[in-house]
Structure formats: C-alpha cells, structure tokens
Amino acid sequence: MKKLFIYMVSAVLGMGSLSSCKSVMQETAGVVEVNGISLAYIVEGEGKPVILLHGNGGSHKDLETTTHQLAKAGYKVYVIDSRGQGENKPLSEYHYKDMAEDMYQFIDKLGIVKPAIFGWSDGGNNALLLELMHPNTCSLMATSGANLFPKGLLPEEYENMVKEKNPSPLLKMMIDEPDMTFEDMKNIQVPVLVMAGENDAIQRSHTEQIASNIPKGKVMIIPGEDHISYILHNKKVGKILLKYFKENGY
Structure with a gap:
C-alpha cells in the first residue's frame, strides 16, 4: 500500500515524483x-x-483527471501549484497558514466568487485553514486525507517522518504542523465532505472526528482505497465530487 510518507519523499527528493506523470492538460x-x-x-x-x-x-x-471531469461537467476549474511546489520556485521554509493565505489572496485577486474547493492531503489542510482564517470564502468544500495535527497520521507514518535525519523543508512542515483542533472545526459553517481511504495514512478516527465537529460535515470512507489510489489520475474522486456538488445544488 502506497502511503503518505512514500509519496511525499519521492516528490520532494525527485525520486520518481508522482507529479511527473505525462500530462495531456493545457500549459500553465x-x-x-x-x-x-x-x-x-x-x-x-x-x-x-x-x-x-x-x-x-x-x-x-496530480489532479488532471479530476480537472478534466469537472470541466467537462460544466465547471470552471482552477488548479494551483502550491507555494514552492510544481512550477513555482522552491522555498527554504513552509507553513500551512501561509499556503491558506495564498489561496485567499488568489481567490480575491482573480475575483473568484464563493468557489467550491477540493483539497487532497496538504491541500485539504489548507482548505480547512482557509475557512478558519477567512470564514465563508467558499460555497462548499471537500477534503481527502486531511489532518488537523501531525499525530492525526497513523503512528507508523508519523514515526517514519520523524526518523528522517535531514528533513526537507516540506517534510519539516509535516512533522511540526498543522496546528488545528477538533474544536476549531465547529467554526466552519459551509458544507464539508471529509473523505479518506479505508487504508489511508490518516487515522480513521481522526477523519471521523473532523467531520463530526463541522456543523455541516459529512464523512466518507472509501472502501479498498489508500491515501493516493482514488485521487491520482483516477476518475473515482471526480465522480464523488460531482455527486456531492449536485446534492448541494452547486
């Protein structure tokens, strides 16, 4: 089973990054x-x-399959390379709150009004933080494999990261952050679909508690899937999102 640590390390060290798969998506x-x-x-x-x-x-x-699905279904899809990643210049230090603020300013600068937001893994952390820092920025939200604090990961996942002798800046962020609480989730007022794979790198109880503390939260555990399998170049998550959007009149 592919786990969060394996994905993150391969990406930041350039050892067969999953984001290096050949893309048919338009240029930046x-x-x-x-x-x-x-x-x-x-x-x-x-x-x-x-x-x-x-x-x-x-x-x-990494999200090109989902992008194509949503665009074909009649949505205008914005896909961002997070700070210091993808086509952006690498940085020496990272923090989730900076990334959440990046998203808010991106939305404001491009004049995007009340978007739906889907965040996978760190993207889910950033989406939740965005709504905490700037309430009601989005119309609704979905997350996959998000965690509120580092020990929301499976113990072996967290231990693998901590054991790294020279953690990269991105890995160091994952070891130390994010710093949210279940109580914080009560302040998120938009509908949120909180997803995780049955064999995810995030503790199932952690995922369930995130959802149960969001007033309009809904949990979905995807049978037979891990942290990556139903997201990366997979149509499954797109189908889930389209159904969720329809259920919420979006």
Missing part, C-alpha cells in the same frame, strides 16, 4: 503574485468556479 494558464510569492495555475472549463489543491510535494498535474 498564468502566474499570479500573492502573499509575497508567485503561484502558477491553470484554468479549464466554464461555469461555476471550483478550486483544486494538490498534496505535499506535488503539482496541478
């Missing part, structure tokens, strides 16, 4: 200056806005 649509840094992004489709956020060490290419 633009670069925007936000929060003191540059963010590369692509846009596909027309309709209600949807923002997709990738995981640690990845890029917009």
Whole structure:
C-alpha cells in the first residue's frame, strides 16, 4: 500500500515524483503574485468556479483527471501549484497558514466568487485553514486525507517522518504542523465532505472526528482505497465530487 510518507519523499527528493506523470492538460494558464510569492495555475472549463489543491510535494498535474471531469461537467476549474511546489520556485521554509493565505489572496485577486474547493492531503489542510482564517470564502468544500495535527497520521507514518535525519523543508512542515483542533472545526459553517481511504495514512478516527465537529460535515470512507489510489489520475474522486456538488445544488 502506497502511503503518505512514500509519496511525499519521492516528490520532494525527485525520486520518481508522482507529479511527473505525462500530462495531456493545457500549459500553465498564468502566474499570479500573492502573499509575497508567485503561484502558477491553470484554468479549464466554464461555469461555476471550483478550486483544486494538490498534496505535499506535488503539482496541478496530480489532479488532471479530476480537472478534466469537472470541466467537462460544466465547471470552471482552477488548479494551483502550491507555494514552492510544481512550477513555482522552491522555498527554504513552509507553513500551512501561509499556503491558506495564498489561496485567499488568489481567490480575491482573480475575483473568484464563493468557489467550491477540493483539497487532497496538504491541500485539504489548507482548505480547512482557509475557512478558519477567512470564514465563508467558499460555497462548499471537500477534503481527502486531511489532518488537523501531525499525530492525526497513523503512528507508523508519523514515526517514519520523524526518523528522517535531514528533513526537507516540506517534510519539516509535516512533522511540526498543522496546528488545528477538533474544536476549531465547529467554526466552519459551509458544507464539508471529509473523505479518506479505508487504508489511508490518516487515522480513521481522526477523519471521523473532523467531520463530526463541522456543523455541516459529512464523512466518507472509501472502501479498498489508500491515501493516493482514488485521487491520482483516477476518475473515482471526480465522480464523488460531482455527486456531492449536485446534492448541494452547486
């Protein structure tokens, strides 16, 4: 089973990064200056806005299958390379709150009104933080494999990261952050679908508690899947999102 640590390490060390898979997606649509840094992004489709956020060490290419599905279904899909990742210049230090603020300023600068947001792994952490820092920025949200604090991961996953002798800046962030609580989740007022694979790198109880503390939260555990398998170049998550959007009139 592919786990979070394996994915993140391969990506940040360049050892067969999952984001290096050949892409049929359009070239980068633009670069925007936000929060003191540059963010590369692509846009596909027309309709209600949807923002997709990738995981640690990845890029917009990881979510290309989902991007195509949503665009074909009639949504305008923005896919962002998070700070220091993808086509952006690497940084020496990372923090989730900076990334959440990046997203807020991106939305504001491009004039995007109340988008739906889907975040996978770190992208899910950033989406939750965005709503805590800037309430009601989005219309609704979905997360996959998000965690509120490092020990929300399976113990062996957390121990593997801590054992690294020279952690990269991205890995160090995962070891030390994020720093949210279940109580914080009660402040998120938009609908949130909280997903994880049955064999995820995140503790199932952690995922369930995130959902149960969000007033309009809903949990979904995907049978037979891990942290990556139903997301990366897979149509399953796109189908789930389209159904969820329809259920919420989006």
